[in-house]
Amino acid sequence: ELKVEQNPLFLSMQEGKNYTIYCNYSTTSDRLYWYRQDPGKSLESLFVLLSNGAVKQEGRLMASLDTKARLSTLHITAAVHDLSATYFCAGDDKLIFGTGTRLQVFP
Amino acid sequence: NAGVTQTPKFQVLKTGQSMTLQCAQDMNHEYMSWYRQDPGMGLRLIHYSVGAGITDQGEVPNGYNVSRSTTEDFPLRLLSAAPSQTSVYFCASRSTGAYGYTFGSGTRLTVV
Numbered sequence: 186e187l188k189v190e191q192n193p194l195f196l197s198m199q200e201g202k203n204y205t206i207y208c209n210y211s212t213t214s215d216r217l218y219w220y221r222q223d224p225g226k227s228l229e230s231l232f233v234l235l236s237n238g239a240v241k242q243e244g245r246l247m248a249s250l251d252t253k254a255r256l257s258t259l260h261i262t263a264a265v266h267d268l269s270a271t272y273f274c275a276g277d278d279k280l281i282f283g284t285g286t287r288l289q290v291f292p
Numbered sequence: 293n294a295g296v297t298q299t300p301k302f303q304v305l306k307t308g309q310s311m312t313l314q315c316a317q318d319m320n321h322e323y324m325s326w327y328r329q330d331p332g333m334g335l336r337l338i339h340y341s342v343g344a345g346i347t348d349q350g351e352v353p354n355g356y357n358v359s360r361s362t363t364e365d366f367p368l369r370l371l372s373a374a375p376s377q378t379s380v381y382f383c384a385s386r387s388t389g390a391y392g393y394t395f396g397s398g399t400r401l402t403v404v
Contacts, residue, residue: 186351216391218391218392218393226397227382227395227396227397227398228335228382228384228395230392230393230394233391233392235391273334273335275335278323279325279337279340279350280325280327280335280337280384280393281337281351282327282334282335282336282337283334284333284334285333285334
């Protein structure tokens with residue numbers, strides 16, 4: 186059964202700085218998802234990664250997938266306050282979620 | 293095109309009561325899933341379905357039943373509510389040929 190772990194669980198960043206969220210998973214997964222959730226809201230799809238070496242970018246966020254290492258990363262470039270949210274990774278076609286990373290960006 | 297619709301948005305139940313959380317999608321998606329989200333935690337899969345008449349258990353199925361008589365609807369039943377089922381419940385769907393899931397807005401359930 187797939188297990189998904191994220192770290193860090195909480196991340197406080199200064200605006201303009203770069204940082205990376207890590208997502209490790211336990212068994213083979215043919216896809217890896219990243220979602221964003223604002224407080225009290227539903228989930229918003231950010232990226233779907235389908236193959237080893239896949240890299241996708243949207244604005245200040247870039248996600249990558251290394252299936253051999255069973256690792257996905259979400260890289261934040263030059264953080265801004267609007268990126269403050271909780272970020273989840275999930276694997277498998279049934280969506281097994283990690284515990285999430287709560288990101289706070291401060292001036 | 294309404295997407296994934298969940299009703300009700302809020303519900304308070306007494307321990308031992310039963311109820312059904314509704315989930316409907318109008319996108320002709322084959323896959324549908326139910327998740328619960330507890331405070332400060334990720335989403336955990338309760339049940340999922342790959343098509344009408346086909347359902348299977350997820351990570352935390354105890355205390356919940358599902359059925360999938362149509363492609364559009366995937367109701368979640370709580371047979372005898374317990375305080376441990378206090379949570380926010382999300383329904384999601386996707387089509388077979390696509391990879392992204394669409395989520396409903398959630399149902400906030402409190403069991404007292």
